[in-house]
Amino acid sequence: MNRKISSLFFAFLFVFVSSLAIAQHTSEGEEPAEKIEQKEDFNATKMIMEHIGDSNEWHLWTTKDDNGEEHHVSVPLPIIIKDNEGWHTFLSSSIAHGHEHDGYTLEEGQVVSTKGIEKATLFSIISGKQKSNDVFFDLSITKNTASMFLSVIFMAVIFMGMARNYKKSQLPKGAGKLLEPVIVFIRDEVAIPNIGSVKYKRYMPYLLTAFFFIWFNNLFGLIPFFPFGANLTGNIAITAVLAIITLLITLFSANKDYWKHIFMPPVPILLYPIMVPIEIIGIFTKPFALMMRLFANVTAGHIMILAIISLIFIFKSPFLGFASVPLALFVSVLELLVAALQAYIFTVLSALFIGIAVAEHEHEHGHEEHAH
Numbered sequence: 001m002n003r004k005i006s007s008l009f010f011a012f013l014f015v016f017v018s019s020l021a022i023a024q025h026t027s028e029g030e031e032p033a034e035k036i037e038q039k040e041d042f043n044a045t046k047m048i049m050e051h052i053g054d055s056n057e058w059h060l061w062t063t064k065d066d067n068g069e070e071h072h073v074s075v076p077l078p079i080i081i082k083d084n085e086g087w088h089t090f091l092s093s094s095i096a097h098g099h100e101h102d103g104y105t106l107e108e109g110q111v112v113s114t115k116g117i118e119k120a121t122l123f124s125i126i127s128g129k130q131k132s133n134d135v136f137f138d139l140s141i142t143k144n145t146a147s148m149f150l151s152v153i154f155m156a157v158i159f160m161g162m163a164r165n166y167k168k169s170q171l172p173k174g175a176g177k178l179l180e181p182v183i184v185f186i187r188d189e190v191a192i193p194n195i196g197s198v199k200y201k202r203y204m205p206y207l208l209t210a211f212f213f214i215w216f217n218n219l220f221g222l223i224p225f226f227p228f229g230a231n232l233t234g235n236i237a238i239t240a241v242l243a244i245i246t247l248l249i250t251l252f253s254a255n256k257d258y259w260k261h262i263f264m265p266p267v268p269i270l271l272y273p274i275m276v277p278i279e280i281i282g283i284f285t286k287p288f289a290l291m292m293r294l295f296a297n298v299t300a301g302h303i304m305i306l307a308i309i310s311l312i313f314i315f316k317s318p319f320l321g322f323a324s325v326p327l328a329l330f331v332s333v334l335e336l337l338v339a340a341l342q343a344y345i346f347t348v349l350s351a352l353f354i355g356i357a358v359a360e361h362e363h364e365h366g367h368e369e370h371a372h
Helices: 002-027 033-039 044-052 122-127 143-168 175-195 204-222 236-253 256-263 269-315 318-358 361-371
Strands: 057-064 070-076 078-083 086-091 104-107 110-113 135-138
Touching: 044 269, 057 143, 078 110, 143 175, 143 204, 175 204, 175 318, 204 236, 204 269, 204 318, 236 269, 236 318, 256 269, 256 318, 269 318
Parallel strands: none
Antiparallel strands: 057 070, 078 086, 078 135, 104 110
16 A cells, blocks of 8 residues: 555656646747757657667667767667568667668667568467468567576576585575575465465475566666666566466366366356356456566556656756655665565465465365464
8 A cells, every 4th residue: 555655656746747847848938949959859758668668679878979969879689580581680780770681670679671561469370460471570589588588597597506505515505595595485484375285395396486587587677787677577478478377387286176166156056157257257367467466566666766767857957866866766775675575476376376276175174274
């Protein structure tokens, strides 16, 4: 509740200050047109969407020379395209800033065709449109994809090192001293209470992987310099895949008691036409809530920080930095807590859904007592 109130407060603050900025521009109508155009150069919405969105290049910064010409500094990423002419592989620097290569270019960080063909989407794949000559498949390594690879490599190095240390000695060393209490916490406070002391071990690998993957990427997204800063866990495709994995594990682990509760709920038979569809819909609304909760909370944090920083450029006053920078720093520190909290919530709910699916009928009474 407190977080919702604070989010509304910051949103109101941003809208209020933005309105003041617009009013200031309106009241200064006697100024030369060139000066007004200068003030309107900065587009906060565009800047925020570029930072929280995915891209085919890793933009670092933009500079202007004495003639006012912009120079963009970016880390190029691999472009991999399949169309009716075959495969096309090159770096994004070949098509950046208006350049064209093999009939493709970059527009707002996204690959587009200059030959009039569209990018293949999930709908076009399902409908069979990919057999025609008017679509291309974009399999490029985007900023979020590169960030995901980096986090996977980071996790592999950390946990493989921990495994080697445990083979030599039972005492944790290095990162193990920090992460072992977290692993024990996930086991004792998340997995066992929700899944049970008998079956929890089977699902610990997934729960730990989901927790650390979300936690580390939430933290990496708050680091504002390369190779971090990507909004990976704020990408709905990533959260959707995590939610689908939880759904598949739940469905394939479900026992007969779970399915009996879905198709034969403990209600009068006359209510079956109402309750059975509701129970079936509930199967899919649970992972949907997982997906949207993680996506919305992480994205909202990034937007809030960027909106507060944008106030400096909206007013074009360095003095506003004395207020907006400490406020943005405070929100960033708050986001460090949210990074762990969202990973914890996703893991707890995943364990809860799995626990409901694998709970035995004879243990239901004991499970309810433990939950109470």
